[in-house]
Amino acid sequence: xxxxxxxxxxxxxxxxxxxxxxxxxxxxxxxxxxxxxxxxxxxxxxxxxxxxxxxxxxxxxxxxxxxxxxxxxxxxxxxxxxxxxxxxxxxxxxxxxxxxxxxxxxxxxxxxxxxxxxxxxxxxxxxxxxxxxxxxxxxxxxxxxxxxxxxxxxxxxxxxxxxx
Numbered sequence: 001x002x003x004x005x006x007x008x009x010x011x012x013x014x015x016x017x018x019x020x021x022x023x024x025x026x027x028x029x030x031x032x033x034x035x036x037x038x039x040x041x042x043x044x045x046x047x048x049x050x051x052x053x054x055x056x057x058x059x060x061x062x063x064x065x066x067x068x069x070x071x072x073x074x075x076x077x078x079x080x081x082x083x084x085x086x087x088x089x090x091x092x093x094x095x096x097x098x099x100x101x102x103x104x105x106x107x108x109x110x111x112x113x114x115x116x117x118x119x120x121x122x123x124x125x126x127x128x129x130x131x132x133x134x135x136x137x138x139x140x141x142x143x144x145x146x147x148x149x150x151x152x153x154x155x156x157x158x159x160x161x162x163x164x
Contacts, residue, residue, distance in 0.1 A: 028125035028134035034060075034108055037082050043067045044160040047088075047098060054100050057157045058082040063111075067159035074121070074153040079111040081155065103130050107142075109155070119143060120154055 024033045040058040044067075047054055059067060063079035066072055075081070089101025110116070110123035124142035126135035146154045 025127050025132040026134045028127055028136055029123070029139050031108075031110060031123050031125040033125075033127065033132070033134075034080055034082070034110075037080075037106065037108070040064070040082060042160070043081070044157045046157070052088040053104060054086050054088060054098065056084045058084065068162065070159075072153065072155065072159065075111045075155065077111055077113055077121075081109045081111075081157070083107050083157075105129065105135070106132065107135075109142075120150070122154055 024035055027033065037058060037060075040060055041064045042056055043059045043064060044057040045055065046057065059082065060078075060080040062076055063081050066076050066079055084106050085104040086100035087102045087104060089099050091097045091099050105126055105128045107124075107126035110125070111121060112123060113121040116123045119139050120143065124139040126142075127133060128135050143154075146156070149156050
């Protein structure tokens with residue numbers, strides 16, 4: 001009886017582990033999906049009028065602490081910034097409001113000056129659509145877009161002010 005219970009416990013643990021591992025999308029540009037980003041704190045929000053999208057900029061604990069202290073140029077190693085993007089939409093009962101519509105993608109910048117020395121200290125990754133398909137068309141696309149802010153450690157975002 002004890003061996004049957006132990007065997008069932010091992011099978012259940014292995015199944016749970018395999019299921020959890022299978023739940024993460026494949027890497028983007030060789031970078032693992034940052035599990036748990038949906039629970040990260042907000043650093044800022046932005047609205048791009050050129051492509052009609054709303055963005056929430058999130059950070060892991062290291063990034064949020066740096067943002068709140070104003071230590072963002074350079075961002076500290078270990079910081080991860082996430083940008084979650086939706087197309088603009090309006091609310092049925094409040095047409096003057098701009099609200100998130102269709103989900104576009106989640107993209108991340110991983111600060112590690114040693115590991116990502118060739119890409120200016122950042123690892124760049126993106127997962128597209130609700131299925132979170134990895135974008136693997138090269139980090140050069142990300143770097144080219146961020147070149148105008150290379151003097152700001154390659155980051156467009158100004159952290160929003162939060163009450164103390």
